[in-house]
Amino acid sequence: xxxxxxxxxxxxxxxxxxxxxxxxxxxxxxxxxxxxxxxxxxxxxxxxxxxxxxxxxxxxxxxxxxxxxxxxxxxxxxxxxxxxxxxxxxxxxxxxxxxxxxxxxxxxxxxxxxxxxxxxxxxxxxxxxxxxxxxxxxxxxxxxxxxxxxxxxxxxxxxxxxxxxxxxxxxxxxxxxxxxxxxxxxxxxxxxxxxxxxxxxxxxxxxxxxxxxxxxxxxxxxxxxxxxxxxxxxxxxxxxxxxxxxxxxxxxxxxxxxxxxxxxxxxxxxxxxxxxxxxxxxxxxxxxxxxxxxxxxxxxxxxxxxxxxxxxxxxxxxxxxxxxxxxxxxxxxxxxxxxxxxxxxxxxxxxxxxxxxxxxxxxxxxxxxxxxxxxxxxxxxxxxxxxxxxxx
Amino acid sequence: xxxxxxxxxxxxxxxxxxxxxxxxxxxxxxxxxxxxxxxxxxxxxxxxxxxxxxxxxxxxxxxxxxxxxxxxxxxxxxxxxxxxxxxxxxxxxxxxxxxxxxxxxxxxxxxxxxxxxxxxxxxxxxxxxxxxxxxxxxxxxxxxxxxxxxxxxxxxxxxxxxxxxxxxxxxxxxxxxxxxxxxxxxxxxxxxxxx
Numbered sequence: 001x002x003x004x005x006x007x008x009x010x011x012x013x014x015x016x017x018x019x020x021x022x023x024x025x026x027x028x029x030x031x032x033x034x035x036x037x038x039x040x041x042x043x044x045x046x047x048x049x050x051x052x053x054x055x056x057x058x059x060x061x062x063x064x065x066x067x068x069x070x071x072x073x074x075x076x077x078x079x080x081x082x083x084x085x086x087x088x089x090x091x092x093x094x095x096x097x098x099x100x101x102x103x104x105x106x107x108x109x110x111x112x113x114x115x116x117x118x119x120x121x122x123x124x125x126x127x128x129x130x131x132x133x134x135x136x137x138x139x140x141x142x143x144x145x146x147x148x149x150x151x152x153x154x155x156x157x158x159x160x161x162x163x164x165x166x167x168x169x170x171x172x173x174x175x176x177x178x179x180x181x182x183x184x185x186x187x188x189x190x191x192x193x194x195x196x197x198x199x200x201x202x203x204x205x206x207x208x209x210x211x212x213x214x215x216x217x218x219x220x221x222x223x224x225x226x227x228x229x230x231x232x233x234x235x236x237x238x239x240x241x242x243x244x245x246x247x248x249x250x251x252x253x254x255x256x257x258x259x260x261x262x263x264x265x266x267x268x269x270x271x272x273x274x275x276x277x278x279x280x281x282x283x284x285x286x287x288x289x290x291x292x293x294x295x296x297x298x299x300x301x302x303x304x305x306x307x308x309x310x311x312x313x314x315x316x317x318x319x320x321x322x323x324x325x326x327x328x329x330x331x332x333x334x335x336x337x338x339x340x341x342x343x344x345x346x347x348x349x350x351x352x353x354x355x356x357x358x359x360x361x362x363x364x365x366x367x368x369x370x371x372x373x374x375x376x377x378x379x380x381x382x383x384x385x386x387x388x389x390x391x392x
Numbered sequence: 393x394x395x396x397x398x399x400x401x402x403x404x405x406x407x408x409x410x411x412x413x414x415x416x417x418x419x420x421x422x423x424x425x426x427x428x429x430x431x432x433x434x435x436x437x438x439x440x441x442x443x444x445x446x447x448x449x450x451x452x453x454x455x456x457x458x459x460x461x462x463x464x465x466x467x468x469x470x471x472x473x474x475x476x477x478x479x480x481x482x483x484x485x486x487x488x489x490x491x492x493x494x495x496x497x498x499x500x501x502x503x504x505x506x507x508x509x510x511x512x513x514x515x516x517x518x519x520x521x522x523x524x525x526x527x528x529x530x531x532x533x534x535x536x537x538x539x540x541x542x543x544x545x546x547x548x549x550x551x552x553x554x555x556x557x558x559x560x561x562x563x564x565x566x567x568x569x570x571x572x573x574x575x576x577x578x579x580x581x582x583x584x585x586x587x
Contacts (some may be wrong), residue, residue, distance in 0.1 A: 093497060103489065
């Protein structure tokens with residue numbers, strides 16, 4: 001169905017025309033504050049460019065200069081070699097798709113009406129508008145029959161922004177501006193939409209300029225990342241290059257967790273242990289203990305004495321085989337559990353886990369109370385976060 | 393009490409409110425779009441309400457004589473405030489994201505106003521119209537003074553001849569009118585807001 005879409009439409013617009021966007025020495029001031037400072041930048045036709053930087057770096061202003069929502073003070077921006085100052089703002093905007101964080105669907109219009117706003121402004125025929133709406137909805141797997149007649153408030157946030165993107169695509173603009181479009185969505189929806197947008201971009205070859213402050217998003221989407229700070233461009237590079245060779249300390253700082261740091265030598269057990277452990281006093285009765293394990297969906301528990309000091313551990317099999325109902329678990333306690341101190345180097349703990357072939361190690365604080373346990377999976381997770389960055 | 397006065401009263405209110413709505417919307421939208429006339433428009437409609445109705449009618453009568461036209465103009469001037477204010481406020485308070493989207497998509501100012509902003513602010517505008525209608529029912533009573541007819545004349549005649557029955561009838565009719573319009577339009581308003 002997607003190929004039909006491409007064949008039918010001039011989406012693959014006369015490709016002889018090159019929609020290259022060129023900023024030349026562009027500046028914008030608000031009162032005395034320079035928001036965009038003598039910026040020069042070239043965005044190639046069909047490129048997915050992400051503008052990123054700390055808040056207040058001028059990235060949104062830079063974006064809005066293109067469709068003249070903000071007027072620049074100095075310099076020129078040209079699209080396809082035409083100075084945008086010589087193009088009527090309304091005409092210009094109809095040829096540039098625009099997606100914003102607040103989504104901004106018109107609540108008084110149905111989804112179909114929302115999508116066909118620009119086609120109608122461009123005076124397309126009714127049939128052509130309708131056909132376009134059908135194609136676009138199909139593109140994001142939102143069937144026409146189910147969705148077209150709904151109002152925006154009947155859709156979820158993610159669906160609304162899908163429509164927001166379709167609305168921007170509807171007039172077949174060669175350029176699309178996106179101002180933190182997925183910023184207000186939950187992480188899962190956000191990732192889905194990022195993936196969908198990437199697929200769309202591959203199919204439609206639009207020039208997309210995308211503003212975000214999220215480096216994960218930038219790395220995920222961009223052909224080219226433009227890093228801005230205080231109204232200036234600090235670096236223009238592919239995601240790979242930027243991660244490898246950040247050109248400025250501000251960038252490496254911003255990349256932070258994403259940049260590669262193989263240094264796992266100073267990790268201790270505290271960094272790699274699992275803190276959520278079922279701890280039971282040795283005076284607990286067998287059945288109570290089983291009930292607790294069931295509730296937490298665990299198959300073992302760490303046992304401590306009255307002073308909270310570590311005594312041993314019990315497993316559910318253990319209790320089932322040897323325990324009698326009503327008996328204290330201290331009688332069936334396994335005291336031969338491998339332990340490590342919380343300050344122990346993680347690598348030592350890792351070796352111990354491998355050597356002893358134990359399922360887990362109990363991590364003890366200095367006063368012999370239980371701090372956590374280390375399992376194979378907790379160790380893997382910790383190492384992964386060192387290599388690939390923290391998962392939130 | 394003759395029914396003819398009731399109809400006359402409703403006619404005065406009805407015609408006046410049609411004009412109030414049209415003029416109010418235009419002024420409210422003008423105040424919203426053109427920053428430089430905004431203070432003037434809002435100030436003038438404010439001031440209008442501070443002039444005593446009788447004085448206002450007297451001034452208009454100089455131009456239009458003792459006719460229903462004078463009364464209708466009086467009611468319109470007197471009830472513009474809520475419609476203008478609510479139109480302006482309604483337009484001003486539309487979600488900035490929606491406004492930005494409309495602008496960014498290449499709608500002209502007028503397209504934005506008619507296709508997006510006015511439809512969205514209509515529930516608030518309607519509240520203004522409801523207030524205008526209910527106040528004009530009371531304002532129209534003063535029409536009797538300048539020969540405009542309506543229940544005002546019934547009341548003033550009843551006072552002259554000390555006809556308590558007619559006086560009460562006319563007063564209760566006016567109250568009922570106000571309450572019916574208030575409730576009826578209030579119901580519509582709720583439906584509009586629920587959308």
